[in-house]
Structures are given as structure tokens and as C-alpha cells.
Amino acid sequence: MSHDVAVITINYNSSQFTIDCVTNLLAKSSPRINLHVIIVDNNSTLEEYAKLDALRNLENVSIVRSKINYGYAAGNMYGLQFVSAKYYFFLNNDCLLQNDCVSILFDFCEQNPNTGLCSPQLYTDKHQPVPCFDYFPDLLSRFLGTGIFRITRGKDFHPRKKIPPTPIKVEVLSGSQLFVRAEAFNKAGGFDTTFFLYCEEEDIALRLHKLGYSTYLIPEAHNWHFGGGSTEKSLAIQKEFLISYLYFYRKHYGFLKTQFLKLFLLLRYIKKSIKARSNIHIIFLILSGAHLKNSLRHIQSIKEIE
Numbered sequence: 234m235s236h237d238v239a240v241i242t243i244n245y246n247s248s249q250f251t252i253d254c255v256t257n258l259l260a261k262s263s264p265r266i267n268l269h270v271i272i273v274d275n276n277s278t279l280e281e282y283a284k285l286d287a288l289r290n291l292e293n294v295s296i297v298r299s300k301i302n303y304g305y306a307a308g309n310m311y312g313l314q315f316v317s318a319k320y321y322f323f324l325n326n327d328c329l330l331q332n333d334c335v336s337i338l339f340d341f342c343e344q345n346p347n348t349g350l351c352s353p354q355l356y357t358d359k360h361q362p363v364p365c366f367d368y369f370p371d372l373l374s375r376f377l378g379t380g381i382f383r384i385t386r387g388k389d390f391h392p393r394k395k396i397p398p399t400p401i402k403v404e405v406l407s408g409s410q411l412f413v414r415a416e417a418f419n420k421a422g423g424f425d426t427t428f429f430l431y432c433e434e435e436d437i438a439l440r441l442h443k444l445g446y447s448t449y450l451i452p453e454a455h456n457w458h459f460g461g462g463s464t465e466k467s468l469a470i471q472k473e474f475l476i477s478y479l480y481f482y483r484k485h486y487g488f489l490k491t492q493f494l495k496l497f498l499l500l501r502y503i504k505k506s507i508k509a510r511s512n513i514h515i516i517f518l519i520l521s522g523a524h525l526k527n528s529l530r531h532i533q534s535i536k537e538i539e
Contacts, residue, residue, distance in 0.1 A: 236293075237267040238335055239415075240300040240320035241326050242326045243308045245275040248284035250459070251326040255288055261330045266339055273312040274298040305408065306315045306424035306433045313423070318415055331356070331455035338412040341400065341451055349417035349446025350438060353454030354396055363458060364393040365410075366403040366450045368481075369439055372490050375425055378521040404442070408434035409458050417446045425484075429530040430470070431477035439485055468511055469529060472518050479523045495519055 240258060255270055261266055270291075274282055276299050288294050295315055303311055308321050320339060334353045340347045355365040368374065368382050382390050391401050409538040411434065421440045424433050438448055475498070482491045498519050506512035520529065 235316040235360040236269045236316065238269075238320045238322055238339060239313070239316040240268065240270045240322045240324055241268070241273065241309050241312040241316075242324050243273045243275055243303075243312075244277060244281075244285065244326055245302060246277045246281045247326060248277065248281045251285065252287050253295060254326045254328055255291070257329045258278065258324070258335070259294075259500050260398065261333050261335075263333050263336045266335055266336065267292055269316050269318065270294045270316055271312040271316050271533035272296045273303070273308045275304070275308050276300060285385075303426075304530060305431075307426040307430045309427055310423050311383065316461040321411075321413045321415055323408070323413070323420060323459065327459040328410055329358075329457040329459075331457060334410075334412075334454040334456055337454040338451055341449070342412070342414055343370040345447075345449070347445075347447050348449055349414050349421075350406060350412045350443070351400075351449040351451050353456040354450065354452045355407060355410070355458045358457050358459055362394075362396050365407040365458075366391075366393065366401075367405040367435075369404045370435065370468075370478075372486070372493055374496060397450065397452050399504055400451050400453075403448055403450050405435050406448060406450065407458075408539070410456055411437075413437075414446070417441055417444065420444060427480065427525065428477050429473060429528050431474045432481040433477075436484070464530045468514060471515060472523075472527065473529050475515065475518060476523045476525060476528050479519075480525060495523075 242251060244256060248486065250274060255272065258270065270293060272288065272294065274285065274296065282298065283295055289296060297312065297315055299311060320342060321422065322335065338351055341351060352365065355363040357363055368379060374381055391397060391403065410426065421444055425436050428436065441448065479491060479495065482494050500517060502512045502515045505514065
């Protein structure tokens, strides 16, 4: 059966976030939208997985479980195998919708058929707006800062901290809440599952852009994002970001620009290491090439599902 919107959310040892997110989503969404929710459990502990039983009897909610932690990209792609829909809404489980985001985003895409990707405006749980769009990370902005976009983008430049009164065309959106036209997403090949935790949103946005689709921030739709529901900050997570970031650069900008980026990052972390010695580990990672073989993906083992 095909649906209007398939909502895919990933659970990894954060089941209470998932329960709150899905319950909130169903409460806020209009019944006129034919909705199906897929919860992908990325091999949480048995205790955490058992908590999801609270959602099992809900209509239009499915729970699928993996033997390994797929991460963000592969986890979402795994979830898509269990549903067919006109639009996909990839929603982090640490988000709570503040209005009927699904209907607002659905209607906008229906009225603007060239839209490949859009998202709500993010807020903290204290109602503070959060910058939730960005620009493609070209080399010039890495060296000179994003202020250079005021010159290079002209009328297409939008201050990230200012909430626009109406929808605006942007380049990159927060991966915590991506509403995607399935036809465009499928044509692009979906998420690149080489990414484990970071840079998937830049990658899919750039690939959709190259196919001629537009990306929009829809400020009428409001979403709370708590952040860090299943991923804690650590040295390993910092390394994972750099591995993904440099892979993204090699993929889209080529060898030479990647080398310049590595030089910039080295200088940055050498400066940081004066105050925080842990940054020396980051320096060695960059010098070694930050290869994908160093990703957290490769240090886990397969655990049987009980």
C-alpha cells in the first residue's frame, strides 16, 4: 500500500525519545494525510528495545530491528524497504513537532513540484530559534568564513540566525528533519550509506541540486529539537565527523581541494591543541588521511536479535 508520507525515525538506546516523538507526531498530524511511521531500531539493548512495545499497537506504526547499528544513512535506507510513499520524512527521534508540520510540508511540495527537499524551522525546548539551514561548504567559505556568501550569493544570501517570514530557497538543511520528494530522492539514489553519522544532509542536498531540484526552509512549520538523543559528544564522535567531512569533500570537490581543506583543518587543530591536548589525536587522524576504515562503523560486532 502506498502512503502520502512515510516518516522514518531511528532508535538507538533512546526509546523514550522515540516514544515521545512518535506519539507527538501522530497527535499533531492531520488525518487527511495518509501517514505511515517506520521505527528503525539500530540494535539497541534488549531493555531499550522492549520499551518500544508501547508503540506496537498503534495504527500505521511499524517497528523493524537490525542486528547492527546502521548509523543514520543506512538506517534510514533500511527503513524505506518497508514502506511506499510519495514523500519521505526523515525525522530524528529527539524532535517534537509544534504544529502540523507534515501537512504544511506536504502542501508546500504539492504546490511547488520542483521542490526536492524541505524542512520546518527548528526551535530549542525553550522556544529559541535554531539555525537549521546552511550553504554548501565550498573551500572559499572554509578559509574566509560564511560571511563571504553575502558577496558570492547576492540576493540569495540569507542570514542563518534570522527566521524568514516566508519560505526561502536554501542549499543545505538540518539532517534532523528532512522532508523529501520520493521521486527525487529515488532518482538521486537515496542516502549514500558510506556515511555513518555525519554529512549525509550536505551530500543528498548537493546531489538533488545537481539534478535540478530546489531545497526550501518552511518557517510556518515549527519543530523542537532537543539534540543528542542518541549520540553523546566525545573524541570518537569528533573523529567520525572529520572522516565523513573529508569523504564528502573527496566525493564532490576532488583531490586538490580536499588537500587544501586538510591543510586548513590541520592548522585549526594545531592551534586548538595548545589548550586541549586531546586535539593531537585529531591531528594524527587528518595526517593519516581520515580514511573510512577508521569509522565507528567498523568497530562494532553483529549481535543476534533475541
